[in-house]
Amino acid sequence: MYALAVNGSPRKGGNTELLLKEVLSELDNCGWETELVKVGGTAIRGCIACQKCFENKDNQCSVKKDKFNDYFAKMLRADAIILGSPTYFAAVSADLKALIERAGYVAYANDHAFSGKIGAAVVAVRRGGATHAYDTINHMFQMSRMILPGSTYWNMGIGHNKEEVLGDDEGMANMRHLGKSIDWLGKSIQPNMSSYPKG
Numbered sequence: 001m002y003a004l005a006v007n008g009s010p011r012k013g014g015n016t017e018l019l020l021k022e023v024l025s026e027l028d029n030c031g032w033e034t035e036l037v038k039v040g041g042t043a044i045r046g047c048i049a050c051q052k053c054f055e056n057k058d059n060q061c062s063v064k065k066d067k068f069n070d071y072f073a074k075m076l077r078a079d080a081i082i083l084g085s086p087t088y089f090a091a092v093s094a095d096l097k098a099l100i101e102r103a104g105y106v107a108y109a110n111d112h113a114f115s116g117k118i119g120a121a122v123v124a125v126r127r128g129g130a131t132h133a134y135d136t137i138n139h140m141f142q143m144s145r146m147i148l149p150g151s152t153y154w155n156m157g158i159g160h161n162k163e164e165v166l167g168d169d170e171g172m173a174n175m176r177h178l179g180k181s182i183d184w185l186g187k188s189i190q191p192n193m194s195s196y197p198k199g
Helices: 015-029 052-056 068-077 094-109 130-143 169-195
Strands: 002-007 033-038 080-086 118-125 156-158
Touching (some): 002 068, 015 033, 015 118, 080 169, 118 130, 118 169, 156 169
Parallel strands (some): 002 033, 080 118
């Protein structure tokens, strides 16, 4: 099985990246194929509401001047999609929000292409606003007919400067438990994923 983690932070080696890597490490240990991609800092644009995805139905966005379609192809392939973001003004980063807008809409236009996939949100925060960022990610998953695994707490890690999140023992432990939950859920539903209702 294949798990894709998408880092919405523009900061290389930052706290969001470390949290996502902790989840993926657990999945690696459970035998999953994993990949981490970085959308933060790539200047991906938001949806322009052109509706071409509903006309073309080719699992692509008509805007081809950025890397969105590369990311979307990986999301289509994934059994589990983990979206991670820092908390910027109590919300997700602009690049991750752009990905959420377009990915959710293109998937919807193509027969609910994310149906039955596992979706998990991961958020890095200095102090406040993480719950709103966490909800923003999960809203797209829930509107896309995806399945959300539980964990021991909301999937958040506390840190401001690089690597500070590593000192959040509870947050890091939660990432490992999230990996275990994704593994259990994926292996439980994998034989039936293709029969998930669409349309």
